[in-house]
Amino acid sequence: MKFTEQEKKAVYKVIKTRRDVRSFLPDPLPMEAVRRIIEAAHFGPSVGFMQPWNFILITSDEVKARLAWAAEKERKALAVHYEGERAEKFLGLKVQGLQEAPLTICVTCDPTRGGSHVLGRNSIPETDIMSTACAIQNMWLSSCAEGIAMGWVSFYKKNDVRDILELPPHIDPVALLSFGYTDHYPAAPILETEKWEKRRVLDTLIYHNKWGEQYESTG
Amino acid sequence: MKFTEQEKKAVYKVIKTRRDVRSFLPDPLPMEAVRRIIEAAHFGPSVGFMQPWNFILITSDEVKARLAWAAEKERKALAVHYEGERAEKFLGLKVQGLQEAPLTICVTCDPTRGGSHVLGRNSIPETDIMSTACAIQNMWLSSCAEGIAMGWVSFYKKNDVRDILELPPHIDPVALLSFGYTDHYPAAPILETEKWEKRRVLDTLIYHNKWGEQYESTG
Numbered sequence: 001m002k003f004t005e006q007e008k009k010a011v012y013k014v015i016k017t018r019r020d021v022r023s024f025l026p027d028p029l030p031m032e033a034v035r036r037i038i039e040a041a042h043f044g045p046s047v048g049f050m051q052p053w054n055f056i057l058i059t060s061d062e063v064k065a066r067l068a069w070a071a072e073k074e075r076k077a078l079a080v081h082y083e084g085e086r087a088e089k090f091l092g093l094k095v096q097g098l099q100e101a102p103l104t105i106c107v108t109c110d111p112t113r114g115g116s117h118v119l120g121r122n123s124i125p126e127t128d129i130m131s132t133a134c135a136i137q138n139m140w141l142s143s144c145a146e147g148i149a150m151g152w153v154s155f156y157k158k159n160d161v162r163d164i165l166e167l168p169p170h171i172d173p174v175a176l177l178s179f180g181y182t183d184h185y186p187a188a189p190i191l192e193t194e195k196w197e198k199r200r201v202l203d204t205l206i207y208h209n210k211w212g213e214q215y216e217s218t219g
Numbered sequence: 220m221k222f223t224e225q226e227k228k229a230v231y232k233v234i235k236t237r238r239d240v241r242s243f244l245p246d247p248l249p250m251e252a253v254r255r256i257i258e259a260a261h262f263g264p265s266v267g268f269m270q271p272w273n274f275i276l277i278t279s280d281e282v283k284a285r286l287a288w289a290a291e292k293e294r295k296a297l298a299v300h301y302e303g304e305r306a307e308k309f310l311g312l313k314v315q316g317l318q319e320a321p322l323t324i325c326v327t328c329d330p331t332r333g334g335s336h337v338l339g340r341n342s343i344p345e346t347d348i349m350s351t352a353c354a355i356q357n358m359w360l361s362s363c364a365e366g367i368a369m370g371w372v373s374f375y376k377k378n379d380v381r382d383i384l385e386l387p388p389h390i391d392p393v394a395l396l397s398f399g400y401t402d403h404y405p406a407a408p409i410l411e412t413e414k415w416e417k418r419r420v421l422d423t424l425i426y427h428n429k430w431g432e433q434y435e436s437t438g
Binding site for chain 1: 220221222225226227229230231232233234235237239255257258259261262263264266267268269270272273274275276277278279282293297300301309312314327333336338339340341342343345346348349350351352353355356357359360361363364365366371373374375376377384385386387390393394408410411415416418419421424425426427428429430431434
């Protein structure tokens with residue numbers, strides 16, 4: 001596990017430049033790169049080594065259109081919760097690129113994989129979807145390193161996605177990920193540049209030995 | 220977002236060599252490296268840019284001992300579920316390095332952060348802990364690049380950890396992470412070398428356009 005200074009820099013570079021992207025070019029993606037991105041997910045950590053993930057590669061225009069419909073339906077339902085300036089901002093935000101991205105991957109989590117007593121999942125059952133989230137973060141970072149943009153869409157009703165992708169009832173569609181090239185790669189999170197949310201000051205989030213006790217770097 | 224071939228290789232190297240480590244040396248860690256690892260978490264993605272995480276750095280021997288006690292108690296409770304060879308294997312596995320690691324970080328998730336209508340979390344509430352898991356994966360990768368080993372302990376009752384770290388009732392202690400140097404860096408997942416679980420064949424986990432439809436790379 002030795003890393004050179006150059007390699008270390010590359011790791012921080014990919015962590016800091018990874019962005020959630022919503023605008024894609026139609027150009028197709030090289031399948032070897034897609035395969036490397038999925039392999040990166042499969043090298044993610046999982047509680048009890050349960051590897052609860054599946055990857056449904058969606059390239060059919062019809063299936064993409066149905067997923068985009070499910071996301072747009074949910075977006076309209078959510079718009080009702082915002083008022084005034086916030087509502088305008090919400091409606092102006094581009095929340096999905098499902099239709100235009102050449103590839104969408106639905107990453108699923110099978111909570112039954114590995115049997116009824118997965119090591120560590122007895123104590124905290126949601127570690128299965130947390131494992132899947134770690135795998136997705138690996139996909140995001142490797143995709144960024146490949147020069148391929150990725151967007152994570154979480155605007156949908158899980159049962160709509162279950163119907164569209166014919167998932168068994170116990171399979172959890174935890175994420176719809178759009179992949180493609182882009183000529184709109186954001187320098188900062190879109191919600192930050194659109195002034196929807198600010199980046200929090202890291203020091204206020206760090207405590208020492210118990211909740212609320214400020215961490216002093218000299219302590 | 221341009222990455223050289225060298226940088227790309229470094230990203231895949233860190234993804235493939237990252238391991239869950241349970242044995243640590245007592246040597247203290249450079250705080251600048253720890254700070255970079257926490258910063259990497261803060262650059263993780265979060266739904267609606269809600270940044271739901273806090274980081275409690277635990278260096279007190281007393282607090283570490285209490286956390287190790289909570290984990291050991293849970294381990295004994297879980298041992299009851301295994302029988303025969305599986306039970307022996309379970310009892311032989313080292314599941315935590317909380318006591319010996321010089322630093323433990325409890326990463327928490329505040330589901331109320333960002334208000335009642337966090338963009339995207341209206342549809343899928345558990346996206347808050349998934350965001351936190353992505354942040355943890357960033358910590359794991361940057362820690363690995365720094366030459367610092369990390370272990371994720373998920374053997375505990377959340378209320379025990381709430382009591383020990385004086386967390387408010389709505390704060391979710393999603394992970395206890397041990398950090399330290401090690402002279403036992405595993406080449407493969409410990410549960411794989413101990414023959415507890417096998418790595419699944421990736422091709423069997425990839426589908427096309429719907430569940431169960433085998434993906435053909437020529438299709």
